[in-house]
Amino acid sequence: MFSKARLKSTLKAYLFLAPFLVVFIGLIVYPIGLGVKLSLYGQRGARMWYVGLENYQRVFQDSMFWSSFKIPLFLLLVQVPVMLFLATLIALGYETRKNGGPIYRFLYYLPYTIPGIVSGIVWSYIFSDSMSPLSPILGWFGAENVKFLTRGNVPAILLVIILWQFTGYTAFLVYSSLIAIPKEYSEAAQLDGAGFWQVAFRIKLPLLVGPLITLFIFNAIGAMQVFNEPWMLGNLVVLPLNYTPAMYIYNSAFSQGRFTYASAMGIILAVITCGISWYILRSAGRQILGRRH
Amino acid sequence: MRRKPSYIIVTVILVLLAVFFIFPFYWLTIGTTKNVSQLFQKSLLPGDPSYLTDNVSKVFAYQGGVFYNWMANSFLYATVGAFTGVFIASLAGYAFRRYDFIGKKILFMFIIAFAMVPGFATTLPLFMMFRDINLLDTRFAVLLPSFVNIFACYMMVSYWNQVEDEVFEAATIDGANDFITFWKIGLPNIIPGFITLFLLAFVSGWNNFFLPLVVLNSRARMPLILGITTITDPQGFPVYNLTLTASFFTILPLLIMFISLQRYFKPQMYMR
Numbered sequence: 001m002f003s004k005a006r007l008k009s010t011l012k013a014y015l016f017l018a019p020f021l022v023v024f025i026g027l028i029v030y031p032i033g034l035g036v037k038l039s040l041y042g043q044r045g046a047r048m049w050y051v052g053l054e055n056y057q058r059v060f061q062d063s064m065f066w067s068s069f070k071i072p073l074f075l076l077l078v079q080v081p082v083m084l085f086l087a088t089l090i091a092l093g094y095e096t097r098k099n100g101g102p103i104y105r106f107l108y109y110l111p112y113t114i115p116g117i118v119s120g121i122v123w124s125y126i127f128s129d130s131m132s133p134l135s136p137i138l139g140w141f142g143a144e145n146v147k148f149l150t151r152g153n154v155p156a157i158l159l160v161i162i163l164w165q166f167t168g169y170t171a172f173l174v175y176s177s178l179i180a181i182p183k184e185y186s187e188a189a190q191l192d193g194a195g196f197w198q199v200a201f202r203i204k205l206p207l208l209v210g211p212l213i214t215l216f217i218f219n220a221i222g223a224m225q226v227f228n229e230p231w232m233l234g235n236l237v238v239l240p241l242n243y244t245p246a247m248y249i250y251n252s253a254f255s256q257g258r259f260t261y262a263s264a265m266g267i268i269l270a271v272i273t274c275g276i277s278w279y280i281l282r283s284a285g286r287q288i289l290g291r292r293h
Numbered sequence: 294m295r296r297k298p299s300y301i302i303v304t305v306i307l308v309l310l311a312v313f314f315i316f317p318f319y320w321l322t323i324g325t326t327k328n329v330s331q332l333f334q335k336s337l338l339p340g341d342p343s344y345l346t347d348n349v350s351k352v353f354a355y356q357g358g359v360f361y362n363w364m365a366n367s368f369l370y371a372t373v374g375a376f377t378g379v380f381i382a383s384l385a386g387y388a389f390r391r392y393d394f395i396g397k398k399i400l401f402m403f404i405i406a407f408a409m410v411p412g413f414a415t416t417l418p419l420f421m422m423f424r425d426i427n428l429l430d431t432r433f434a435v436l437l438p439s440f441v442n443i444f445a446c447y448m449m450v451s452y453w454n455q456v457e458d459e460v461f462e463a464a465t466i467d468g469a470n471d472f473i474t475f476w477k478i479g480l481p482n483i484i485p486g487f488i489t490l491f492l493l494a495f496v497s498g499w500n501n502f503f504l505p506l507v508v509l510n511s512r513a514r515m516p517l518i519l520g521i522t523t524i525t526d527p528q529g530f531p532v533y534n535l536t537l538t539a540s541f542f543t544i545l546p547l548l549i550m551f552i553s554l555q556r557y558f559k560p561q562m563y564m565r
Contacts, residue, residue: 007395010392012471013389013391013392014388016388016392017388017400020384023381027437030422032415032418035414035418096300104307104311107315110548111314113496113544113551114544115499115518115543116502118521121522121540122540130332133337135335136336137337164313168314225411227503228503235522250503259417259421262417266413270410270413273410
């Protein structure tokens, strides 16, 4: 049986937990349960009826849904590795500066502080035919009337926008991991005659593997959910309803009124992202409760 | 002082990258000093100061001053949402730090397991839920979901973990009850962490686009981030100079906040 003292502290703990549990259950757990329930229903207008797993069967056969993963996969396989590579080089570059180049760190970080919608607006204008300040620059090199903002170029433009937004932030995180590496390691290598870049690649890079994996997973989750930037680009170029999974879910629900079908797709997308993040969550949970008690 | 050539090469690269990262800010800023025909001239130079005042007054006069509503809404959603969310999380974090209670480990893992559920999975059912209880197109529909801050709960546990046992024990010996211990003795110890989490939550509240897009219809209740995407002329065509000027005012508070409170913005691995 539980002791009286333990029951008492349990009561107190749940009093402090109560507000969090109320909003957590009411606004996260319950809606997810509702989403699962909705995904098991057929729908026409306001009428709904139970259909079991039929929606899921249809999602698995829906080529519109699976082809919407082209952009997330492109970001995952191109943007994320390029960004991690650049961010690592930039972080090493910071290390060559006095105090880690605070001005560079500050300037590179700035794009992260502004919303994706605004960077979408500004970059889509920068690449637009009517306003692009880049075309006069290209004009100097004799390449006039280049059309940037075509549907075929949207992935490349997304690449630029997302690299612009997140590289400085990522470099900052990599740099924080770099300066956490004990100085003795690199000093020992320098005594053996290794130069800065040799130390960087032979000693420091292997120690960055852990943080880089974490960053890769977080960016993979972001890539699966990409919405705001293509949504804004969609104002200037016509993009299909299923350009990304999130756009397809939104459009199915709110342009086509297929709520229950969209719920099923939402659940599948959630399962995919949670699957990706499982590794991090496990170690994060263990770490923090293991620290005391 | 003589520098090695490799130092100079790294400098050149760092400066070029700085130009890349700053350029859109520069272009946005000079864009606010142009009218549409000047924007179409594609110049990299600022336009005319008189167009700046013209753009600003047009933005504020747009649709009978709805821009003021958007600003007020953004401040309301971001401030109230962030404060409530972080405060509730600090209470929860305190419970995990101070008490050994039944179901502790399971509950913590359960909460953390929901941290990575994407917004899309909850926003759609939230829409249905709010529709059933007539909360659609109200400010509560945007505010309520921001009261749950799982990331803050996780971080609060680690902030509370850094407070020494002696601090709490001394308070208990003095006869303070649990809530006073939390409020008067505990909370001051975690204020820096509280501010950091508040600022991060403020920024994500300010930037939250998807939820308002789904649950709001009336322009008067929209936050800036959503409102500025709806700016058109009476025929429904985009007005580039006004959208740019409005965008500038949308990010200005964020930039001011970030620059003046830089030491509190500590980038964290566990968020995005």
